[in-house]
Amino acid sequence: MVLHASSPRQKSAIDQVETYGAHNYAPLPVVIARAEGARVTDVDGREFIDCLAAYSAVNFGHSNERLLAAATEQLHKVTLTSRAFYSEPYGPFVQALAELCGKDMVLPMNTGVEAVETGIKTARKWGYEVKGVADDQANIIVMDGNFHGRTVTVVSFSNDPDARRSFEPFTRGFRSVPFGDPAALEAAIDENTVAVLLEPIQGEAGVIVPPEGYLRQVREITTRHNVLMIADEIQAGLGRSGTTFACDREDVVPDVYLLGKALGGGIVPLSGVVANSDILGVFQPGQHGSTFGGNPLACAIGSEVVSLLREGTMQSASRDKGARFRAALDPLVDRGLLTQVRGAGLWLGLDVDPALGTAHDICHRLMDKGILAKDTHTKTIRFAPPLVISDEDLDRVIDLTTEALEEAAARPAA
CATH class of the missing domain: 3.40.640.10 (Type I PLP-dependent aspartate aminotransferase-like (Major domain))
Structure with a gap:
């Protein structure tokens, strides 16, 4: 079910899909119009960092x-x-x-x-x-x-x-x-x-x-x-x-x-x-x-x-950026924001403490901050950004993910 859309244009596009498309997916309420590298832009011109890469289909970046x-x-x-x-x-x-x-x-x-x-x-x-x-x-x-x-x-x-x-x-x-x-x-x-x-x-x-x-x-x-x-x-x-x-x-x-x-x-x-x-x-x-x-x-x-x-170069980027990503998120387990972090290369699974809400709840918080990620099996957020993601964007993902989890801890989802 679509929870919200940020503009009439976006709502119209989502309503069209929900009316005429079979409901075999439950996407986040964002309508992507353009993409380059590790960033995507919605129909309203808002930019997001793509942390799913179409389930690894876009490993080498959008519009490579x-x-x-x-x-x-x-x-x-x-x-x-x-x-x-x-x-x-x-x-x-x-x-x-x-x-x-x-x-x-x-x-x-x-x-x-x-x-x-x-x-x-x-x-x-x-x-x-x-x-x-x-x-x-x-x-x-x-x-x-x-x-x-x-x-x-x-x-x-x-x-x-x-x-x-x-x-x-x-x-x-x-x-x-x-x-x-x-x-x-x-x-x-x-x-x-x-x-x-x-x-x-x-x-x-x-x-x-x-x-x-x-x-x-x-x-x-x-x-x-x-x-x-x-x-x-x-x-x-x-x-x-x-x-x-x-x-x-x-x-x-x-x-x-x-x-x-x-x-x-x-x-x-x-x-x-x-x-x-x-x-x-x-x-x-x-x-x-x-x-x-x-x-x-x-x-x-x-x-x-x-x-x-x-x-x-893609393999080495995955190793180096993945190690950096993992090192930044591992401490969130000790802080009680996550229960486990798993991964290999630039591919991480973050298990969210159920007290903070579901992984889907956290993905909505991330979307509102300009990060697109996807949940699986209620508790896990998957991060798989394009391997070409910049260090600057990776740092932003780390900071905003931490912020989203901290906010969820302070104000758990209903």
């Missing part, structure tokens, strides 16, 4: 000049051919992304959840045709608290009742185990297990970072049991966690990378499944596809995204 230049050049050439034909930007993109991942092959799609669905199909097909699992018996192990999207198959193994309620019957073939518990993972594996699917850091769950060494243990267990390790790096990867991939934090290389969000530079949807040819090579013509998957416009942008990541 290099990405806009790549998009503009390609817009004047060809934007869509479908995979019925070859296109000039396709080959350079899949080669660049494969090399970035240290793999042989890329299967491009559009949205992140399409990459997850493709990863599931890949694991099952590999299980039947390569591992030799009996027909219709393949199972995939997932993690409690996971978020991989909202298609019927993906919500089939979600723990979120809002994502599952009234969408039955569900797709079978999944087993869920506690995130961060290698013993539970190994105990769930049997002769029909084809893959372990996990987020290296659980974003929607509240930026949950697993215990040190967990990813290495998952890698060892899956290798020993001849089970694919599939890393959903859609939110956690491409610089967000301070490394190119979140798995890099433990020097782990999964069998399959699932990528999306920032891969399209915040301009177009672009996702991909990246693996070696002994895995992705199971697909033959007609067995999987997408009209828009690997379109020329997306590939041109994706190639420039890979070029940015090869330079390493």
Whole structure:
């Protein structure tokens, strides 16, 4: 429900959405008209610091000049051919992304959840045709608290009742185990297990970072049991966690990378499944596809995204600014304003003391101060600003977040 809007113009825009748009989101009452770098401007000309970055899709900043230049050049050439034909930007993109991942092959799609669905199909097909699992018996192990999207198959193994309620019957073939518990993972594996699917850091769950060494243990267990390790790096990867991939934090290389969000530079949807040819090579013509998957416009942008990541400056910015951000917010736990701060790189989850109100309440206070952040699971505020955020803006976010929490402590929400 929209609580308020700051002007008639903004109210009109919000009312139009609420009247004609399906109510599958509950956005904060701000209507964004323009954006650049880490700042966005609403229809009234008020400026905000973006601390969500479209759930990591805008890692490299709004209106990134290099990405806009790549998009503009390609817009004047060809934007869509479908995979019925070859296109000039396709080959350079899949080669660049494969090399970035240290793999042989890329299967491009559009949205992140399409990459997850493709990863599931890949694991099952590999299980039947390569591992030799009996027909219709393949199972995939997932993690409690996971978020991989909202298609019927993906919500089939979600723990979120809002994502599952009234969408039955569900797709079978999944087993869920506690995130961060290698013993539970190994105990769930049997002769029909084809893959372990996990987020290296659980974003929607509240930026949950697993215990040190967990990813290495998952890698060892899956290798020993001849089970694919599939890393959903859609939110956690491409610089967000301070490394190119979140798995890099433990020097782990999964069998399959699932990528999306920032891969399209915040301009177009672009996702991909990246693996070696002994895995992705199971697909033959007609067995999987997408009209828009690997379109020329997306590939041109994706190639420039890979070029940015090869330079390493985005990853180092994420590490340095994230460490600064974390150091400034950690003391708020001792002050009783937060109960916990978690994070990796420039990606933090702040658990709000319930006595101060909900995380949603605090996000409204932040919005009123010119900071846009998003709550999850009632108690947690996620901070994921574009990696290009300036030191000045980061300091402002720190100061205003502290101020908002202090005000909430003095005047708790009703």
